[in-house]
Amino acid sequence: MLDAALKEQLRAYLERVREPFEIVASLDDSATAAEMKSLLEDIASMCDKISLRLDGSDQRKPSFSLQRLGSQQSLRFAGLPLGHEFTSLVLALLWTGGHPPKVEQDVIEQIQGLDGDFSFEVYMSLSCHNCPDVVQALSLMAVLNPKVKTVVIEGGAFQAEVEAREIMAVPSVYLNGQVFGSGRMTVEEIIAKLDTGAASRDAAKLSAKVPYDMLIVGGGPAGAAAAVYAARKGIRTGVAAERFGGQVNDTLAIENFISVTATDGPKFAAALEAHVKAYDVDIMNLQRAEKLIPASEPGGLIEIQLANGGSLKARSVIVSTGARWRNVNVPGEAEYKNKGVAYCPHCDGPLFKGKRVAVIGGGNSGVEAAIDLAGIVAHVSLFEFADQLRADAVLVNKLKSLPNVSIHTSAQTTELTGDGNKLDGLSYTDRVSGAAHHVELEGVFVQIGLVPNTEWLKGTLELSKFGEIIVDSHGRTSLPGVFAAGDVTTVPFKQIIIATGDGAKAALGAFDYLMRLPASS
Incomplete structure (x- = not known):
């Protein structure tokens, strides 16, 4: 599962594990489960304080939990935490094994002092560079406080859940079954939302x-x-x-x-x-x-x-x-933010795999976003208000060479439409002819400057x-x-x-x- 260099690096990290714990896997017959089993066997073989069980019965399969012996810790990874999340997995292993986190002592005390029933689910994608901060924050909270339960869910492996909850941006966090937040959050921000008295004490x-x-x-x-x-x-x-x-x-x-x-x-x-x-x-x-x-x-x-x-x-x-990021400021943008309207193609692009999306903005950031998305989605429509794209020529030429991209210049976006729950299209006016048009879409990425x-x-x-x-x-x-x-x-x-x-x-x-x-x- 892991190449030789990565294995040696991981082995060195796992030498810092101080306390015994077990990994309990809940597997099925999928290819992802086979990869997970191989990864977990590699991990268990590298440290004599880590044991592996394959008899888990969690409903989410494939998944695995990290359980420190003698504790009530509840931390689970559903799907493979690789890509940007491999570091999150390594840190979770170390923290579960008693290695101290590099977090201020007052933050640790705040986490340990949280009182209540906090059951978190965080949906992430392996290409999201915003997700690890949230995943690591919620993992740490689960390790430090038994009243915090965290499940980290790789959206690609649990697409049915993503669609059922209409998740169109990551990271997306649920607390006790209700939406808690979306986008990058630090552990301090999460604590502040849970501990309502923190702001006045801080002030x-x-x-x-x-x-x-x-x-x-x-x-x-x-x-x-x-x-x-x-x-x-x-x-x-x-x-x-x-x-x-x-x-x-x-x-x-x-x-x-x-x-x-x-x-x-x-x-x-x-x-x-x-x-x-x-x-x-x-x-x-x-x-x-x-x-x-x-x-x-x-x-x-x-x-x-x-x-x-x-x-x-x-x-x-x-x-x-x-x-x-500058907003388009048209009807529907605020209503469908994180429900089809997005601002980070690298983070949220994988959620639109095989779908139709648009990019608003013909500068470097817009054209780069369109090129990036074209490798993931079914089709990209790029809309630029001016009569020509403003991006560097090399980017424009690359964009024009892609078969699943259409370019609309002199296009004024007038509305982002939806069904009340999620975005379903974009309306624009041709500034030359004055004609109004509507394009059916599942996602819109706004890239129009600062x-x-x-x-x-x-x-x-x-x-x-x-x-x-x-x-x-x-x-x-x-x-x-x-x-x-x-x-x-x-x-x-x-x-x-x-x-x-x-x-x-x-x-x-x-x-x-x-x-x-x-x-x-």
């Missing part, structure tokens, strides 16, 4: 913090670079981020960050966070800024009010809140007509002591490498501002 802790010399709002490439440069100056530095790594987490392939030949978004985001944590930086994750209050006097403290009711103060602030995350700053900072923060060559904004960097600003070319340089520049600009403040400030 009080944040408000009690000593003011920072430099506070970075946003934890993407720009924010991470700013934090490293600030910390290296020896000043008190904090990062308040809604999601560390930002939009990079949703990027599959990164091949143009100089000195890094190739990586993917989640790995790059993890590397950013690890680099920042190597310095004395106070990282406050899952914090969404809601208001910026300027200093009342030159050199005074700037306040950032947070969504949970807490607030942070600093002598200088760098805003690096980035951007998000919108800056600056709604919370309107009326406070000077913004461009596109909502971007206007900055000068030092990253300065229209407010003294407030700087900005990355995709949220007017700096052209929204690229990771540009954002990191921008973050470093803003940190140096902010430090220069701090040095020139009167000594009494």
Whole structure:
């Protein structure tokens, strides 16, 4: 099942297992079950603390559970956790075997303190790069708290369940049979949804913090670079981020960050966070800024009010809140989001295997999405508002060579239609002839660019007509002591490498501002 190199790597990991546990498999006569049996036999043969039983009676077959001896742990994998999920399997094996997780102690205590009956089902696909975070979070919770039960379900192996529940985006999480959430979630986010008192306790802790010399709002490439440069100056530095790594987490392939030949978004985001944590930086994750209050006097403290009711103060602030996918803003988009309307072809594309889908957007991201999807689905229709595709010529030529792709330019999307439960088509107007058309579809992938995350700053900072923060060559904004960097600003070319340089520049600009403040400030 596993090649020799992977076996040796896994064997080395399993040496860290401290406590005995058993794997209990529930198998059938399928080819997937045969592969699962082979994989589990390999695993059991590599560690004398792991035993394998093949007499499981779970209704989901093929599946297997990990059960630490003497515990009430309930963690099950239905289908093969390979691809992006192989790491999730390895971690589940190690945690079940007593290897300590690399999670903050207060998070562990929060998980162990959850009281109630929490039965989770998480549907994932093996090509989804957003799924492992959710799978690993729920697996860890099942290992640490016997009141949490988790089943990880590979959608391709249980297509009937996926269709019955009308799951059209992964990861999709159910709690006690009801929809709990969809998309990437960290363990902290999941705990916050379960522990309703966590937000107020967190707000009080944040408000009690000593003011920072430099506070970075946003934890993407720009924010991470700013934090490293600030910390290296020896000043008190904090990062308040809604999601560390930002939009990079949703990027599959990164091949143009100089000195890094190739990586993917989640790995790059993890590397950013690890680099920042190597310095004395106070990282406050899952914090969404809601208001910026300027200093009342030159050199005074700037306040950032947070969504949970807490607030942070600093002598200088760098805003690096980035951007998000732009919506089409037509009837049906919000109603059918995750019910046929999707934004990540890499994550959700496999769910539309053999079906008809559309891509809205003719730039690089749209054309790349169409090319990617063409290898999975029955047919791709690409819709571009302009009179020609805006993507690089090499991508356009590749797209035009594919037999199951149709291209519609000068096409204005007017509505995404459905039956009330899921999407069934797209309506558009030909901008040349004025004719209205409707295309029957099972999925629509929106790829029309980015919108800056600056709604919370309107009326406070000077913004461009596109909502971007206007900055000068030092990253300065229209407010003294407030700087900005990355995709949220007017700096052209929204690229990771540009954002990191921008973050470093803003940190140096902010430090220069701090040095020139009167000594009494």
